[in-house]
Amino acid sequence: MILHYTAMALTRHGDLRQDPDWLRAQLASDRSRVLPLRADRNLFHADRQPPEAARIPIDDAALMLANAREVIYLGHEAGRALFAADLDDIDELRAEELVDRAAPGSRFLDLRRIGTLLSPAEGSLAAYARAMTAWHRNNGFCARCGQPTTAMRGGHMRRCDGCGREHFPRIDPAVIMLVELADPPDGIPRCLLGRHPGLPGRIYSTLAGYVDPGETLEQAVAREVREEAGIGVTDIRYVASQPWPFPGSLMLGFRARSRDQEPDFAADELEDARWFTADEIRAFGEFGDDRGANHELPRGDSIARLLIAQWLTEQG
Ligand SMILES: [Zn+2]
Structure with a gap:
C-alpha cells in the first residue's frame, strides 16, 4: 500500500x-x-x-x-x-x-x-x-506585533513590515498510533481503534493527537493513548511520516503495545474505543459505500489506513 x-x-x-x-x-x-x-x-x-x-x-x-x-x-x-x-x-x-x-x-x-x-x-x-x-x-499579519507581513524568498518566508520578524511556513506535528494488545488472553491478536466524533460516517481509526511543547514524540504517543483510551502503552516504535495538508500537519506514525485489556475512553474525545481482531476489521466497510457496515475504515489516503493495513498483513 x-x-x-x-x-x-x-x-x-x-x-x-x-x-x-x-x-x-x-x-x-x-x-x-x-x-x-x-x-x-x-x-x-x-x-x-x-x-x-x-x-x-x-x-x-x-x-x-x-x-x-x-x-x-x-x-x-x-x-x-x-x-x-x-x-x-x-x-x-x-x-x-x-x-x-x-x-x-x-x-x-x-x-x-x-x-x-x-x-x-x-x-x-x-x-x-x-x-x-x-x-x-x-499569516498575513505578524503574530508578535500585528502589522502586515510580506512574502519573500519565493514564498518560503514572510517578513513583518512593522517589527521585521521573519515567519517561516509552519507545520504542526501530530502523532498517530496503532496500539496492539500484548498477550491477548485467547491468543487472538487485537488492535485498538476508536470512533472520533469529528470523523464522518461510522469510521473507526487509530488514535491521534498533536504534540505538546516540551514533549518527545514517544511521550505524546503515551499521553494521547492514556487521555483518549485510558490505557498505558509500551514498546513505542516509529513507523513512517506523512505530510497532511488539511491544513498543515505532519503525521508521525507509530506502533505501540498495551497490557491493559479494558479501554476506558474519554467521552469528550471519543465515542468509542475497542480492541478489534483482524477478522473484525476485514469486515469493515469502505467509507461512503452503502453496504450497511457498522464500522468503516479511515480514508484511503491516510496514514491511519496504512498502519491498519500493515497490521492486517502481519496477521496473515
Ligand atoms: Zn511584527
Whole structure:
C-alpha cells in the first residue's frame, strides 16, 4: 500500500530560491509553469486518468500572476520551474474563466475529495501547493506585533513590515498510533481503534493527537493513548511520516503495545474505543459505500489506513 502525499518529485532549490534575480528569471522563462489554486482547491485536469494538476505555461498565466494573492516557487520538475498561484482574491467566476481559457476542461477540486485518485507524485505536489497557499493566507499579519507581513524568498518566508520578524511556513506535528494488545488472553491478536466524533460516517481509526511543547514524540504517543483510551502503552516504535495538508500537519506514525485489556475512553474525545481482531476489521466497510457496515475504515489516503493495513498483513 502506498502512503499518499509522500512522493514529491520536485527539486526545491532551497538555496537558489532566496535570490530575487534568479526567481525573476524563472518567472520570465517560457519553460516555467503555474499551478493555480483557489479557496484551498487545486486546479486539476479531472478528465484525465488519473487526474493531473494543471500546469499552465507562464505566458498564458500573466493575468493570473498579476492578480494572484501570492505566487510561490514550489521547485523544479524536469527542468521547469513550478509556481503556485493563489487566486483567492479573484472573483470565482472570473477565476474560472481565466483558468478555462488557459487550461480548457480543468476544474478547481478539493484534494480531500480526490486525493486517493491521484498518482503518488501528483498527490504530493497538490498537497505541497495547498499547504503553502494556506500558510500564506493565514499569516498575513505578524503574530508578535500585528502589522502586515510580506512574502519573500519565493514564498518560503514572510517578513513583518512593522517589527521585521521573519515567519517561516509552519507545520504542526501530530502523532498517530496503532496500539496492539500484548498477550491477548485467547491468543487472538487485537488492535485498538476508536470512533472520533469529528470523523464522518461510522469510521473507526487509530488514535491521534498533536504534540505538546516540551514533549518527545514517544511521550505524546503515551499521553494521547492514556487521555483518549485510558490505557498505558509500551514498546513505542516509529513507523513512517506523512505530510497532511488539511491544513498543515505532519503525521508521525507509530506502533505501540498495551497490557491493559479494558479501554476506558474519554467521552469528550471519543465515542468509542475497542480492541478489534483482524477478522473484525476485514469486515469493515469502505467509507461512503452503502453496504450497511457498522464500522468503516479511515480514508484511503491516510496514514491511519496504512498502519491498519500493515497490521492486517502481519496477521496473515
Ligand atoms: Zn511584527
